[in-house]
Amino acid sequence: MDTTADPAHALLDLRRQGRLAAGYPGVRALLAEADPARTAHAGRILAGLDPAEVLAAHPGTPVLTVAVLGHGTVAPLIAPLTGELARHGLLLRPYRGDFDSWVFELSDPGSPLYAADPDLTLCLLDPAVVFDEVPLPWRPEDAARVLDGKVELITALAARFAASARGVLVLNTIPLPRRWTHQLVDHQSRARLGALWREANARLLRLGEENPSVVVLDLDPLLAEGVPVTDARLDVYAKAHLSEPLLAAYAREAGHLARHLAGLTRKVLVLDLDQTLWGGILGDDGPEGVEAGGTPRGEAFRGFQRVVKQLGSQGVLLAAVSKNDPEPVLAVLRDHPEMTLREADFVRVTADWLPKPAGITDLAEALNLGTSGFVFVDDSPYERGLVRRELPEVAVVALDEEPALHVERLLSDGWFDVRRLTGEDRERAALYRGEVARSDFLQGFDSLAEYLDELGVEVRLRPLAAEELPRVSQLTLRTNQFNLTTRRLQPAEVAAFAAAEGSGVLTVRSADRFGDNGLVGAVFLSREGEALRIDNFLLSCRVFSRGIEQAVLSAVLGLAAGTGLRAVTGHYRPGPRNGTVKDLLPRYGFAPADDPAAANGGLAFRHDLATELPPPGHLRLDAELAGLLEGHPA
Numbered sequence: 001m002d003t004t005a006d007p008a009h010a011l012l013d014l015r016r017q018g019r020l021a022a023g024y025p026g027v028r029a030l031l032a033e034a035d036p037a038r039t040a041h042a043g044r045i046l047a048g049l050d051p052a053e054v055l056a057a058h059p060g061t062p063v064l065t066v067a068v069l070g071h072g073t074v075a076p077l078i079a080p081l082t083g084e085l086a087r088h089g090l091l092l093r094p095y096r097g098d099f100d101s102w103v104f105e106l107s108d109p110g111s112p113l114y115a116a117d118p119d120l121t122l123c124l125l126d127p128a129v130v131f132d133e134v135p136l137p138w139r140p141e142d143a144a145r146v147l148d149g150k151v152e153l154i155t156a157l158a159a160r161f162a163a164s165a166r167g168v169l170v171l172n173t174i175p176l177p178r179r180w181t182h183q184l185v186d187h188q189s190r191a192r193l194g195a196l197w198r199e200a201n202a203r204l205l206r207l208g209e210e211n212p213s214v215v216v217l218d219l220d221p222l223l224a225e226g227v228p229v230t231d232a233r234l235d236v237y238a239k240a241h242l243s244e245p246l247l248a249a250y251a252r253e254a255g256h257l258a259r260h261l262a263g264l265t266r267k268v269l270v271l272d273l274d275q276t277l278w279g280g281i282l283g284d285d286g287p288e289g290v291e292a293g294g295t296p297r298g299e300a301f302r303g304f305q306r307v308v309k310q311l312g313s314q315g316v317l318l319a320a321v322s323k324n325d326p327e328p329v330l331a332v333l334r335d336h337p338e339m340t341l342r343e344a345d346f347v348r349v350t351a352d353w354l355p356k357p358a359g360i361t362d363l364a365e366a367l368n369l370g371t372s373g374f375v376f377v378d379d380s381p382y383e384r385g386l387v388r389r390e391l392p393e394v395a396v397v398a399l400d401e402e403p404a405l406h407v408e409r410l411l412s413d414g415w416f417d418v419r420r421l422t423g424e425d426r427e428r429a430a431l432y433r434g435e436v437a438r439s440d441f442l443q444g445f446d447s448l449a450e451y452l453d454e455l456g457v458e459v460r461l462r463p464l465a466a467e468e469l470p471r472v473s474q475l476t477l478r479t480n481q482f483n484l485t486t487r488r489l490q491p492a493e494v495a496a497f498a499a500a501e502g503s504g505v506l507t508v509r510s511a512d513r514f515g516d517n518g519l520v521g522a523v524f525l526s527r528e529g530e531a532l533r534i535d536n537f538l539l540s541c542r543v544f545s546r547g548i549e550q551a552v553l554s555a556v557l558g559l560a561a562g563t564g565l566r567a568v569t570g571h572y573r574p575g576p577r578n579g580t581v582k583d584l585l586p587r588y589g590f591a592p593a594d595d596p597a598a599a600n601g602g603l604a605f606r607h608d609l610a611t612e613l614p615p616p617g618h619l620r621l622d623a624e625l626a627g628l629l630e631g632h633p634a
Contacts, residue, residue: 043083070124084255098112293338534570549617
């Protein structure tokens with residue numbers, strides 16, 4: 001793909017041909033390497049599409065309803081936001097608040113905002129929110145007094161949002177442009193204003209820690225890259241108080257968050273080695289020619305390795321796929337004195353002469369993950385092009401001969417961004433190294449049954465505990481394959497479901513001879529008349545095909561029978577990648593049933609409890625379900 005070309009030209013051609021809606025799935029590849037400005041340009045064309053037209057042509061397209069509110073004119077954000085969601089294969093259904101309606105919309109649960117039921121609500125905060133109310137003449141304390149009042153108001157509005165809406169509220173730090181600081185002629189007053197302003201922004205940033213329904217985007221890193229805060233003419237004449245370049249950069253960050261909420265966060269970082277992770281060609285230059293520190297160019301590669309290691313410490317799975325002989329590669333990773341990354345940092349190191357798509361596919365099979373969760377980084381245009389062609393679902397990061405730019409290019413698209421980390425995230429690399437060991441262990445058996453008998457699987461089922469809320473929410477957001485309904489829930493929504501009378505959330509933990517797998521699944525249950533309803537059942541792809549799903553369903557059926565209910569019901573709602581569980585319930589004795597909740601291509605099922613479902617004989621089940629459906633808060 002020619003990354004220097006403006007993708008808007010191709011989109012205009014599609015629109016002229018009347019094929020823009022039909023060609024929507026191809027937009028993701030078209031915009032893959034577009035910068036924020038070009039993405040915003042493309043978004044102006046895509047914003048004219050009717051979402052219903054796209055869905056008629058491609059019913060499985062993920063749709064997010066995004067509300068945009070603010071003190072000033074917010075319409076300029078719609079185009080870049082449309083483009084950024086399209087880059088990730090998402091379709092924007094926008095709700096745009098009226099001019100300066102943000103306080104009314106957020107404060108009134110009966111407002112059009114809440115009626116729109118947005119997945120994401122973007123409330124743009126700009127300097128005019130404060131300075132439109134500062135008296136004249138003014139001092140730093142006058143601005144601080146207004147600013148403090150706004151922060152208190154925003155805190156209250158965020159609490160109202162959390163109590164009234166199911167989605168995520170996105171706020172931002174408020175920039176302080178030079179046009180305001182330099183109205184103060186003495187440096188002491190300027191410093192005083194800057195200190196008070198930063199203290200207020202720090203309070204805003206902490207809102208994301210205090211309120212689980214809130215995400216606060218820090219605009220300072222964007223402004224530090226030279227993005228202008230305002231355009232003077234648009235600020236005055238159109239009341240658009242943030243510049244178009246800043247809105248484009250903001251939309252890119254919001255797009256990363258939308259991708260995460262849609263369950264599309266990436267999990268695995270696959271790296272080339274020569275000229276990517278280290279300087280030099282190992283096969284030609286030998287270990288002594290490898291650059292990973294000591295020289296200016298080597299320091300660039302060392303800096304890149306440090307960033308990769310930092311990502312790995314937060315749950316990103318690291319792997320290497322290199323065209324090299326394995327022994328020299330492993331020797332460099334183990335023994336080279338300048339290497340920051342070592343063999344133990346990777347879940348797998350693949351060094352051979354096979355095509356790289358084959359190495360990525362083999363890695364996905366060993367990890368029991370879909371390749372749609374992978375990011376591939378390479379300096380070779382040929383290798384990148386081959387992966388794009390053979391594995392189009394893999395995200396590809398383009399590097400070149402300038403290692404000083406490797407870090408910027410790796411981080412620019414926030415592939416691994418999540419709302420918050422859990423304990424399982426920090427242990428994920430060790431958990432998946434165990435998964436590779438299990439895969440290798442399987443090769444020593446003639447049958448799956450023999451393997452499972454020796455694996456020693458243990459399953460522990462308990463009602464949801466408060467400290468498990470973030471992890472269970474994360475499972476709903478990130479699990480795509482074993483996800484019965486693909487319903488995405490924020491922590492507050494999980495807590496509300498668990499607290500409702502007659503409902504409960506069952507957590508699933510597993511372990512085996514290779515160690516503890518942690519919290520790997522959840523079942524959402526609710527009493528419905530004389531039946532127990534499975535509202536959703538999720539299981540991490542790390543523990544597929546070990547009988548855990550049968551053990552869980554055995555316990556659920558036993559719970560229903562033990563509480564005097566007459567049936568267990570459930571439904572499957574198709575998503576882009578959950579076809580693997582389409583026949584899950586029928587496989588374990590559930591019969592087809594009629595249920596309005598299973599509309600739009602879904603399937604409903606019912607188990608009349610006439611027959612028992614025992615847990616598999618090869619595993620040990622420890623289930624304590626007392627009080628699960630009593631509606632106690634987690």
